Amino acid sequence: MPELPEVETMRRGIRGVVGCRVEGVLRPRCRLRPIAVEPSWVVLRRRLTGREILAVERVGKRVVLRLDDQSRVVFEPRMTGLVLLTDPPDQEHLRLGLALAYPGGAAAPGGRHEAPPVLWYWDRRGLGQVRWLSDKAFVERYLSGHLGPDALLVSADELRARLGGSRRAIKVGLLDQAAVAGVGNLYASEILHVARIHPARPARSLAAAEWQVLHAALTDVLNEAVRYEGSTLSDGTYRNALNQAGSYQNHHRVYDRAGQPCVDCQGAEIVRVVQAQRATFFCPICQPRRRGRPR
DNA sequence: ATTAATGTTCAGAA
DNA sequence: TTTCTGAACATTAA
Numbered sequence: 226m227p228e229l230p231e232v233e234t235m236r237r238g239i240r241g242v243v244g245c246r247v248e249g250v251l252r253p254r255c256r257l258r259p260i261a262v263e264p265s266w267v268v269l270r271r272r273l274t275g276r277e278i279l280a281v282e283r284v285g286k287r288v289v290l291r292l293d294d295q296s297r298v299v300f301e302p303r304m305t306g307l308v309l310l311t312d313p314p315d316q317e318h319l320r321l322g323l324a325l326a327y328p329g330g331a332a333a334p335g336g337r338h339e340a341p342p343v344l345w346y347w348d349r350r351g352l353g354q355v356r357w358l359s360d361k362a363f364v365e366r367y368l369s370g371h372l373g374p375d376a377l378l379v380s381a382d383e384l385r386a387r388l389g390g391s392r393r394a395i396k397v398g399l400l401d402q403a404a405v406a407g408v409g410n411l412y413a414s415e416i417l418h419v420a421r422i423h424p425a426r427p428a429r430s431l432a433a434a435e436w437q438v439l440h441a442a443l444t445d446v447l448n449e450a451v452r453y454e455g456s457t458l459s460d461g462t463y464r465n466a467l468n469q470a471g472s473y474q475n476h477h478r479v480y481d482r483a484g485q486p487c488v489d490c491q492g493a494e495i496v497r498v499v500q501a502q503r504a505t506f507f508c509p510i511c512q513p514r515r516r517g518r519p520r
Numbered sequence: 521a522t523t524a525a526t527g528t529t530c531a532g533a534a
Numbered sequence: 535t536t537t538c539t540g541a542a543c544a545t546t547a548a
Contacts, residue, residue, distance in 0.1 A: 226527055258543070286528075303528045305544080318544090350544045352528070393537070402529080410527055460526080460546070501538075503527070 227302045228286060229376055229407030230450035230473065231463055235300075235308045236283045238466025242290075242310070242344055243281060244328050247273045251322030251343065260320045260348055263356035272296060272357050273323065284367045285375065285406030295360035298323075299367070300346055306353030310466045313347040321346040321355055349462060376407035377447055381440035388428045395431065395439075396424035397501045407447070411456060411480050414506045416446045418479045418489075423512045424505045425498075449476070456480075479506035487511060 227235070250270045262269055277293040288308055290298040300308050313319050323344040346355055358366065373379070373387055387404045388395070398404055399413040408416070417424050420442035422435060431439065450456065455471035457463045458481070464470060478488050483497035487508040498505050 228528090261542095301529085303542095304526075348543095350526095350542090352543055354529095391536085397537090400528090458526090462545095502540090504525085 226304065226409065226411060226456070226458060226463060227306065228409030228412050228455075229283075229447055230412070230453075231455035231471065232283055232286045232288060232302065232407075233377075233451050234454045234465050234471065235302070236281055236288050239288070239308055239310055239344060240281050242278050242325055242342070244278065245325040245342070246275065246277050246328060247292075248324040248326045248341070249274055251324055253316070253319040253322065255317070255320060257318070258351055260346075260351045261354040261356075262321065263354065269298075269355070269357050273298065277328070278325075283375075285372055285402055286409065287367070289363075289367075297358050297360070297363040299354075299356050299358060299363070301354045301356070302348065303350075303352040303354070305349040305351075305462050307345075307347045307462075307464055307468075308466060309345040309347055309464070309468060310342055311468050313345050314464065314468060318347050318349045318351070319345060320348050320351065320353075371403045373401070373403050373405040376405050376443060379405050379440075379443075381437050384440050384443070385431075385433075385436040389431065389436065391428040393428055394425045394500055395422060395428045396505050398428045399443075400501070400503070408443070410503045410505075411477075412446060412450065414480050415450075415478055416442045418507060418512060419446055421511050423514045424500060424507050426514065449473070479508060482506060 250273055252266060278290050279293055280291040282289040282291060288300040325344060326341050374383060384405060388398045391398055396413050396417060399408045420439045422439060450473040453471060453473035454465055455463060456474040457470035458474060479495050482495040483506060484494050487493050487495060490510045493508050493510040495506050496509055
């Protein structure tokens, strides 16, 4: 479930690898089906070994390492992928490691002498992917390609322009990475509750003022979730780069709260419905189907 | 012991 | 063109 807040937390957690050099690509013995590595392990080794990491970036729900030849390594965690700078939750689901060396010698930052770190990619279900792309291929695929603007950077007007013409339910539209990048199933429900908009309303039915409210809710919820380092759900899968749980799950208003009272109105129970084969949670009182209901 | 549910992306169909 | 469905996978709960 890594969505924008979780992936941003991953990114921040591994920022310290900037300036490190990649010594090698580790392939832990994993009895499970191998994850997708593109173009191949051989190419990955050849292109990464010896390169310096210039930056750690994020594009939508992906963590990106920018190397000193401007090529990129992209970690796409999908459902259960983690990027770690510490010991992983278990060995069975370790998929890939980047052995790192500090620049200019063996000393760790701060003058301590630590073992050079390994940046691990761990993935329970193995749906995630790791790929290497040239600068050109990266720009084509992720910057000028199908992905919409980042959810934390998009303006209210742009949000409406990219979503507002559609007949789709607004909840489904928010999940469309080509419209806006970073929102996933959990945060879509949370955002709509804060915005007091019914998830099944056709996107094109939102009034101008509602796009402003939706945009504010989008920004507020995602920023707040980043502050709490993302949501670790009951299965405990999601962890930050130090294998620690996030805490935004303690602040969920609707997600996974079906049957519980709405934290806002206290007058209704949170309802669970299915849209586009995904669970949606909302409050039927606070998020009326017809617009114009006063606060 | 099956079966359903999970939540992301993409290919392919409607 | 736009929207929808199913598959990729491992694990847990029912």
